[in-house]
Amino acid sequence: MGVVINGRFLTQQLTGVQRFAFELSKRLILINRSIKLLTPNVPLNESYSELSTDYVVKQGYLNGQFWEQLYLPLASRNKLLLNLANTAPLFKRYQIVTVHDLAFLRYPECFSASFAKWYSFLIPRIVKNSLRVLTVSHFSREEIVNFLGVSPERITVIYNAVSEKFFYDPCVEKENIVLAVGSLDPRKNLLRLIDAFKKLNLHDYTLFIVGQQSKIFRNSKLEALIRNLSNVKITGYLTDEELVKLYQRAKLFIYPSVYEGFGLPPLEAMACGTPVIVSNVASLPEVCGDAAYYINPFSVDDIANGIRCVLEDDVLQKELISKGLKRVKRFTWENSVKKLVSVIEELGY
Incomplete structure (x- = not known):
């Protein structure tokens, strides 16, 4: 069994969650060049242009959640699926799931009703069925333990970091x-x-x-x-x-x-x-x-x-x-x- 990455995030705008997925994916590929990112067969967001297309496999005729839930489990069969951007297939056992936070549970009033309901349905189930859960802070780890009932031993904290693009220039005047x-x-x-x-x-x-x-x-x-x-x-x-x-x-x-x-x-x-x-x-x-x-x-x-x-x-x-x-x-x-x-x-x- 090899490893594949859920690359749906490559079709989305580069913000916090997507940056975590992108930065880890491109470094993981350098360590193991057999790893591929599976994505829907649609144009990728231009923010990820530095990622070589040699490691991206576009498949299927669906997009978005439908691709992730219906097509991705088939495309990743006999592989460990690495999900780094919150969502993952419901019907996939051999996978790692990343939950960045539980804002949809703690502050549902901040989200559209459809989004809050979907995440409240999806996240507890994919967390329960996955082999391992990743999250981005010890605070979120405690949240997942307390609100989703996940054993602490199944959760690994992997911090975000800052891209080298962000740097201090003392010559720039405030x-x-x-x-x-x-x-x-x-x-x-x-x-x-x-x-x-x-x-x-x-x-x-x-x-x-x-x-x-x-x-x-x-x-x-x-x-x-x-x-x-x-x-x-x-x-x-x-x-x-x-x-x-x-x-x-x-x-x-x-x-x-x-x-x-x-x-x-x-x-x-x-x-x-x-x-x-x-x-x-x-x-x-x-x-x-x-x-x-x-x-x-x-x-x-x-x-x-x-x-x-x-x-x-x-x-x-x-x-x-x-x-x-x-x-x-x-x-x-x-x-x-x-x-x-x-x-x-x-x-x-």
Whole structure:
């Protein structure tokens, strides 16, 4: 039996979950060049152009969930199927499943009704039937144990890491930018962030929100809220190259999310030499350690106070930058793929 990867994520836009799948897949292939990514027979997202098509096998006449549930089990028969992007076939025993978080259970009101119902049906079943479960933090591991009843011994934590594209350039001059990055998902808590920013009357600063609305999330109503705010901008989706430049220019990065399985943007900001403010909940303290300023995400006043404290304290900014650059070195894709290889070998593949 060999190993194949569920490559459905290659048809999707490159965001947090897909980045985890992509970075591990391309490194796993370098270790074992017999491994292939199975994908629907449709064009792949251009974000993955650096992946050689020699390792991609397009098959079938279906797409999306139908391809994953109906065709992929047949295409991967007699193989170990590696699923790195949350979803997986229901009727496949020999597989590894990755669950990034349980937001669909913990905050179902943030998602469309159809998405929340589908995930609530799918995830518990694929987790139960899989040989091993992967997740991205010890926080998420505890969530899976407590809410899905999975034995801790069946769960392996494999951290996210930061792409080498995100780097610190001391020659780039900081600008009066407060930056937030993430999908326009109610769970990201952007409404409270905007209220906090308005409360501070920072007329010399611009709040940039990088992200876009997805059909899986309930409407966050952000567009209506900022319609008359000239210093709040929603950029939409940015490429990595565009995002790096914005991280480097920002004087402050803030991530007030109320629930995360990992939370990659704070590490990206640290890698680019930007002071970071994050919520004091979920996985974020585990990920950010002592390299971030923590706020209560449920308090507009506390969010505003955090922004003000960091912006007004040059010494604190330098301290957070220094600690952030050190912190991000703890997370590498090389270490993560080694853990993944160990899991595969433990299963006898």
